[in-house]
Amino acid sequence: MPNYRIHKTEYIDETKRVSFKYDGKTYFGYEGDTLASALLANGIHLIGRSFKYHRPRGIVSCGAEEPNAICQIGSKKDLTEPNVRATELELYEGLEASSQNCWPNVKFDIGGINNFISPLIPAGFYYKTFMWPKSFWKKVYEPLIRLSAGLGKSPTEPDPDIYDHKHVHYDVLVIGGGISGIIAAKMAAKNNLKTLLVDDKKILGGSTIYQNNESIKIDDKLSSEWLKNETQEIKKLSNLTIKTRTSIAAYHGYNFLLAKENLTDHLPEEKKKNKIRQRLWKIRAKKVVIATGSIERPLVFNNNDRPGILLSNSINKYLDYYGVTCGENIILFTNNDSAYETSISLHKKGIKNLIVDLRKSASSELIKEAQNLGIKIYFNHVVTNTFGYRKINSLEIMRLSEDGNTTVGNKIRLNCDCLGMSGGWTPMVHMHTQSGGKLNFRDDDQVFLPKENSEDQISVGACNGDFDLENIIDKTVNKINKFLDINNQDYQDTKIICSKENDKRNIWLLPNKIPLGKTKCFIDFQNDSTAKDIKLALKEGFRSIEHVKRYTTTGMATDQGKLSNMHALGIVADTAGVKMGTLGTTTFRPPFTPLTFGTLVGRNVGKFFEVVRKTSMHEWHVENNAEFENVGQWKRPWYYPKNGENMHAAVQRESKAARDSAGILDASTLGKIDIQGTDASEFLNRVYTNAWSKLAIGKCRYGLMLNEDGMVYDDGVTTRISENHYLMTTTTGGAANVLSKLEDYLQTEWPELDVYLTSVTDHYSTASICGPNSKKILNKLFPNLDLSDENFPHMSFKEGKLENINCRIMRISFTGELSYEINIESKYGNSLWKMCIEAGKEFNLTPYGTETMHLLRAEKGFIIVGQDTDGTMTPSDLQMDWIVSKKKYDFIGKRSLYRSDTIREDRKQLVGLLTDDPKEILEEGAQIVSDIKSKPIDMLGHVTSSYFSPNLNKSIALAVVRSGKSMKGQKLIIPMENKNINVTVSDTIFLDKENKRLNA
Amino acid sequence: MFLINCPFCGERDQSEFSSGGEAHIVRPKQPTELSDDEWAEYLFMRKNIKGVQFERWNHVHGCRKWFNVVRDTSNDKILSVYKMGEKPPVNYK
């Protein structure tokens, strides 16, 4: 096996050999490697296939910007992870990785055929081609695209890993642990500011730590040596927290930032177990220092995507940090000085290399050093083509014309096994823009820079466009002193020697004799978009960079265009003949690098996903086979199937039992609000549509609550417990909102009222017993209570004792039957329920759920707010004018009841519907029409509630119908998929219109 | 994510609060005296300003008190916070 690890470095522990699998084959690396560095050490460049053309692709970079080297990690159904960047993944024993987007394997790839038909796959190909016929989408196009466009596989089973969230507050947050970040953090922490320094890498130091050029020195030391010292020093600072392997994902307003800390991703399988995998930090910082550095740019030339073509500085890092050379005969293609550092470093390690430089000439310390070392430099030359299928093996260069628009002279062919490219540096302004900051464009080296720094946020170092060391240190120190309002003198006398870049030449799309249409000048490697695509988009009329981006998909892959956005912009600007600075950029949206779903949800999975509210009778319901329905967060018994009954059968049985003898419902979930105060009656007058002042103590009353717009909001029974004390009930789902609304009015509109509201929903459990035998059951439970109609009539309240425990008993009914609701302190709820069941045995007391409750109330035409109403129904629409007080001067929503819109005759109004075939049950939500022939068919309304009533032995329904109130007896049609159902408009009350059963 | 200075509890995360729209819209004392248009003005019309806006917030997962906030909607900066019933700070009008 070839070995490209050519020298020792302090970052690679050669005593700790690590074995790993890549595409099923076992390789070795060392502790300290990333998957990418270990692969390169094994001579592996080819790592995947491109998205559209399936061209062989290799590792391009050494960091978060990597577009090609994305892998599938692991193969377990619950733990496999797609789209992991090999350049960031730390190697560990037993790591299993495989290349993505290539079938049957990376070396022979059937999709590569796309490469040869690529003239047929221009920008917008997917939009243009996969349009018609429509029926092809599901069966042909989509599976085809999905098969060939595999960006990895998702796990198919729940993630067993543990994730965590943490909230922290700091005076200063420093993002990025490179040289400027370290200086900023030290200055802040030494001035008694509680500081957090985060860096996405394993160790601090950024690109400076492997810098070993003699012409770059601080205090007479190599800059890497100097920085190591600083790093040691800051670790001693007590009010500085350092978090490595931690990357900022999002920068929100008010200096609220999210960071992802990797805790176990670098550990072998057995050491990961039972540990938190990733932690989401929710950081609030008074001030934020952004020191996120810059990313090297590729160059755009024909066939710039072959394996073996990397960013120049990445070659340098692989060499000086990991001890790995990317080739043995390397060419560096550059438009700036930084490639010379790589060249010199390679030269010193004995790696043959030469430089192709776009610039006509250049002079700086670095260039002089390279020239002195005898490194061959082709100034004013451009790479026009590369060769080699699975890896680059040679390239062609040509001389550039004076204006740089074309090539001149003869082609020179040069052999190589690796090409490093450097198109300059792009400051990482993501954090600045995410925080709301604007950008300026610097023409000099074609970079976007933070326009302004606010009082809460500042950018320093390379992300602020300061590239040479002297600039970085001096400016950082000055800016931080000002920003934090401190006077730190630590760097007063720091002596800096560095090479100064004097010459620049930037060409976004490098010239070529070959027509653009026949070239492959890649801009976005991961999404396979080329310079040709951008030009085509412009030709087709796209102008906005946001549109060009979407049409060509440039910058829309998992790397979010970290390497490609600037080139796309540059080419658009050049083609359109506008200044790049005037184009603006595409929006930098969070996250900066992809986050796992696990990190985002943290511990809120499984039973912690959502709050579940259970009544104190819940256990009994479970034991008695109840099916449950979710009502808000509550679990409510839906029905209690017996002996294999389905829902329909169970509900029919329950409904019949409730009317024939007795039924019992767990009504604990109804919202309960305790209302006290000397103005309680007046308050109720104002919030309900009916009058409350005259309600006697010990009596109950049904109330309808409106919104200020006159629409029904909630309903429920309220009981007057004593002179200044009421107990209000609300719908189960509306409880929290009703309380909020009442509090709002009390605090803001009527602060003069002496009223106190307390939510007591959870304090009481409620068993509701109904049916002709309910009085007998009550009598068994409360033998000392006078239950006579004279003493305890409908809509009244009594206190009783169950053994020694106080109960509140309301004789109220939602079923139309004689009915009692027994309220008891929640902790006794289960006992109460069991005692009721026991007492009811001889009367076939049947527990029933929400479905039967809905059926029983529908038989009586009682509405359910939220089912028969939808926020557009007035009391009059519901045929409930009787509950709206004419005498009261005002109540919430009163004025709206006679707005021009609410008094319209043709509003949708609640009616009953009876099907011509009494066995036919309507579907809730079904549309209602009167004339099926005229087109378009006029929709009159829809069915809101529908049941088969066992007590009436026919189907009944409630519906809202335009002008429904005046349509009684009229025939209407419910058109369904296979038939039209004929119905007749009826009264909303189907059973016991005289309310005889209430006193049965 | 705002940091809101509840006048009763101090600085808390925005997730503890709910917003209640434009402030200082007083419910008419005699709604029945109003024309449809006048009532609609109270019921429906809201300013939705770009710039300094007076709005109501409720510390719903805290003390449950309503209070007023002066916020510049163009940059989300909260300029002032004051209790219900208090006069709005004049310097932002």
Ligand SMILES: [Zn+2]
């Ligand atoms: Zn509060």
